[in-house]
Amino acid sequence: MGEIIFHILFMIFTGILYFEASGINVTRASDPIGAAGFPKGILVLMFLLLIVSLIRVIQKYKKNKIETTFKELNIVWIGILVSVSMYTLVLDKLGFILSSLFLLIVLFYILGLKKISYNLVLSFLTTFGFTMLFGRILSLPLPRGIELLRDLSYYIY
Amino acid sequence: MDINLLIEAFTTVILSRYILAIIAGMFLGVIFGSLPGISASMGIVLMLPFTYYMGILPSIILLVALYAGAVYGGSITAILFNTPGTPAAVATTFDGYPMSKNGEAGKALGLAVSSSAIGGVIASIVLLLLAPPLSKIALQIQSAEYFALTFLGIMCIASIGSGDIIKALITGLFGIVLAMVGMDPMTGVLRLTFDNAYLIGGLEFIPVMIGSFALAEVLKQVVERLQDSTGFDTGEEVSVESFEMKELLKYKWLLFKSSIIGTLTGILPGAGGSIASIISYGEAVRSSTNSKKFGEGIPEGVIAPEAANNGAAGGAMIPTLVLGIPGSPTTAIILAALVLQGLQPGPRLMHEQPLMLYAIFLSLLLSSIIVFLGGRIGVKFFTSVLKLPYKVLAPYIIMFSIIGSYAVTNDVFQLWIMIAFGFVGYFMKKYKFSPAALILGLVLGNMMESSFRRQLLLTDGDFLSFFKRPISLAIIIIALLTAFYPIFADKFLNNENK
Numbered sequence: 159m160g161e162i163i164f165h166i167l168f169m170i171f172t173g174i175l176y177f178e179a180s181g182i183n184v185t186r187a188s189d190p191i192g193a194a195g196f197p198k199g200i201l202v203l204m205f206l207l208l209i210v211s212l213i214r215v216i217q218k219y220k221k222n223k224i225e226t227t228f229k230e231l232n233i234v235w236i237g238i239l240v241s242v243s244m245y246t247l248v249l250d251k252l253g254f255i256l257s258s259l260f261l262l263i264v265l266f267y268i269l270g271l272k273k274i275s276y277n278l279v280l281s282f283l284t285t286f287g288f289t290m291l292f293g294r295i296l297s298l299p300l301p302r303g304i305e306l307l308r309d310l311s312y313y314i315y
Numbered sequence: 316m317d318i319n320l321l322i323e324a325f326t327t328v329i330l331s332r333y334i335l336a337i338i339a340g341m342f343l344g345v346i347f348g349s350l351p352g353i354s355a356s357m358g359i360v361l362m363l364p365f366t367y368y369m370g371i372l373p374s375i376i377l378l379v380a381l382y383a384g385a386v387y388g389g390s391i392t393a394i395l396f397n398t399p400g401t402p403a404a405v406a407t408t409f410d411g412y413p414m415s416k417n418g419e420a421g422k423a424l425g426l427a428v429s430s431s432a433i434g435g436v437i438a439s440i441v442l443l444l445l446a447p448p449l450s451k452i453a454l455q456i457q458s459a460e461y462f463a464l465t466f467l468g469i470m471c472i473a474s475i476g477s478g479d480i481i482k483a484l485i486t487g488l489f490g491i492v493l494a495m496v497g498m499d500p501m502t503g504v505l506r507l508t509f510d511n512a513y514l515i516g517g518l519e520f521i522p523v524m525i526g527s528f529a530l531a532e533v534l535k536q537v538v539e540r541l542q543d544s545t546g547f548d549t550g551e552e553v554s555v556e557s558f559e560m561k562e563l564l565k566y567k568w569l570l571f572k573s574s575i576i577g578t579l580t581g582i583l584p585g586a587g588g589s590i591a592s593i594i595s596y597g598e599a600v601r602s603s604t605n606s607k608k609f610g611e612g613i614p615e616g617v618i619a620p621e622a623a624n625n626g627a628a629g630g631a632m633i634p635t636l637v638l639g640i641p642g643s644p645t646t647a648i649i650l651a652a653l654v655l656q657g658l659q660p661g662p663r664l665m666h667e668q669p670l671m672l673y674a675i676f677l678s679l680l681l682s683s684i685i686v687f688l689g690g691r692i693g694v695k696f697f698t699s700v701l702k703l704p705y706k707v708l709a710p711y712i713i714m715f716s717i718i719g720s721y722a723v724t725n726d727v728f729q730l731w732i733m734i735a736f737g738f739v740g741y742f743m744k745k746y747k748f749s750p751a752a753l754i755l756g757l758v759l760g761n762m763m764e765s766s767f768r769r770q771l772l773l774t775d776g777d778f779l780s781f782f783k784r785p786i787s788l789a790i791i792i793i794a795l796l797t798a799f800y801p802i803f804a805d806k807f808l809n810n811e812n813k
Contacts, residue, residue, distance in 0.1 A: 190776035
C-alpha cells in the first residue's frame with residue numbers, strides 16, 4: 159500500500175511541476191521549443207511512466223495482498239529527521255559549535271549511547287574536531303550565530 | 316610525439332620535489348574526494364594561493380595530482396557508506412556497497428584503487444601518444460552528439476540502476492526536470508522556481524546526492540537494524556584483506572576496455588566521469604557472462620566504473636590543455652591556475668610549451684602509479700572505519716553530510732534540500748526507484764536540454780537532424796539497444812525455454 163501512496167504522491171508532485179512549467183514565460187523564445195518545451199515534455203513522459211508503474215504495483219498488490227506496516231514509525235527514524243531539521247532551523251542563530259554539540263548529543267543518545275558522560279565527551283570532541291578541520295584548516299565559513307555567540311566564534315574559527 | 320622532449324619531461328618530473336608535490340597532491344585529493352560536498356574543485360581552490368610561490372611546473376603538478384587523487388577518493392565513501400563522494404562514483408555504489416555489506420570492503424577498496432590507477436595510467440599513455448588527434452575529434456562532436464551521449468547515459472542507468480527499468484527511467488527523468496530549475500541558459504527566464512530566490516541559480520546536485528544517498532542510507536540502516544535486531548552497538552563484519560594482484564589480471568580486458576571508454580568520453584568537454592562510469596558499467600553488464608549478478612557485489616561492478624572515471628579524468632585534460640575548453644568545474648579551476656601562472660592553454664600550448672604539456676601528462680601518470688602504491692596502504696585504514704559501532708558511525712555520517720551540503724553555497728537552504736531528499740530518497744530506495752538515476756539525470760539534464768535545443772536552433776527545428784548525423788545516430792541506436800536489449804533477451808530466452 160505504501161508503494162501505491164508513494165506513486166500517487168509522485169504523480170501529484172509531477173502535476174504541480176507541470177502546472178508551474180505552464181507558467182514559464184515563453185515570449186523570449188529563441189529556439190523552436192522554448193524554455194518550457196523541454197521540461198513539459200519530460201514531465202508528460204514521467205507522468206505516463208508513473209501511470210504504467212502504478213498499474214503494475216496495483217496488480218502486484220491485488221495478487222499478493224501485502225500487509226501494510228510502517229516500519230519507519232520508530233523513535234530513532236523520526237528522531238534523526240526531527241533533530242536534523244531542528245538543527246537546520248537554529249544553525250544560523252546558535253552558530254555551528256553550539257548547534258552541532260546539541261545535535262550530536264541527541265543523535266548519540268537516540269542511537270543508544272545512553273551513558274551521559276561518554277556521550278558528552280564524544281560530542282564535545284567531535285564538534286571541536288569538525289570545527290578545527292572545516293572552520294580553521296579548510297577555512298569554510300561555518301555559521302557563527304548571532305550577537306555574543308558570533309563575537310565569541312571569532313576566537314575559535 | 317617527440318621522444319627527446321618526452322625524456323626531458325620525464326627527467327624533470329622525477330625530481331624529488333616534483334615527486335613530493337605529486338604525493339602531497341594525491342594525498343589531499345583522496346581526502347577532498349572522499350568527503351561528499353568537499354570536492355576536488357574546492358581542494359584546488361584552497362591550494363591555489365600556495366601555488367603562487369611554487370613556480371609553474373610544481374604547482375600544476377600538485378593540482379593535477381590532487382585532481383587524480385580526488386577521483387579515486389570519491390569511491391571510498393561510495394563503497395563504505397553507499398555515498399558517492401562525486402557524481403562520477405555513483406556507479407561504484409552499485410556493486411561496491413553490496414561488496415562492503417558482504418564483508419568484502421577491503422577487497423572492494425583494493426579493486427577500486429587498482430582499477431583507478433590502471434585507468435589513470437592508460438589514460439595518461441593515450442594522452443601522451445594521441446593528444447593532438449584526439450583534440451580534433453573532440454571538436455567534431457556537436458550538439459546532436461552531445462544530446463545522444465546524455466541520452467545514452469540515461470538509458471544505461473535506466474537499464475541497470477535498480478532492476479526496474481520503468482522506475483529507473485522515472486527517477487532519471489525526475490532528475491532531468493530538477494536540472495531545469497532556475498534560470499534558462501538560453502533565454503534567461505526563470506523556470507520551476509516557485510518564486511523562491513534560492514532556486515534562481517538552480518538546484519545544486521551535491522545536497523541532493525548527499526540526501527538521497529547518505530541520509531537515506533542512515534534512515535534505511537536504522538529500520539533494517541531495528542527490524543533484524545542487530546541494533547546499533549555493532550559495526551560491520553568486514554575483512555580488511557585486499558586481494559591478490561593475479562585476481563585483477565583476470566579482468567585485464569575489462570580494465571583496458573573501461574579505461575578506453577573513460578578516456579574517450581572524458582575528452583568531450585562537459586561529458587566527464589559521470590557518463591563514462593555509467594556507460595562503462597553498462598558495457599560491463601552487457602558483455603559479462605555473470606550479468607545477473609551485477610548489483611549483488613561482484614568485482615567487475617567496481618572495476619568498470621572506477622577504471623572509466625579515472626580514464627575520464629585524464630581524458631578531460633585534453634580539451635582543457637589543448638583546446639582551452641574546460642569540461643568540468645575542476646578542470647576550469649586548473650585552467651585558471653595555468654592562466655594565473657602566465658600560461659595560455661589552447662592550441663598554441665602544444666607548440667609553445669610542449670615540455671610543460673608532456674610534464675603534466677607524465678605527472679598524471681605518476682599520480683596514478685602513486686595512487687596504486689599508496690592507496691593499498693590506505694585501504695586498511697578506511698576499512699577499519701566500518702568496524703565502529705553504528706551508534707557512533709551514523710552521527711559522523713550525518714555531520715559530514717551536513718557540512719558537505721552547507722559548503723556548497725554556505726547557506727542553510729542546502730541543508731533543507733539535503734533533508735528533503737534524504738526523506739524522499741529513503742522511500743525511493745524502499746520502493747526500488749533508483750537514486751543513482753536521479754543524480755545522473757540532475758547532472759546531465761542541462762547538457763541534454765541545451766544540446767537538444769541548440770541542435771533544433773541550428774537546423775530550424777528539424778527533429779530528424781539527430782538521426783542524420785552518423786555519430787549521433789550510432790549513439791542513439793546503442794542507447795536504445797542498451798535499454799531494451801535486456802527485456803528482449805529475457806523474452807527471447809523465455810520463449811526458447813517454453
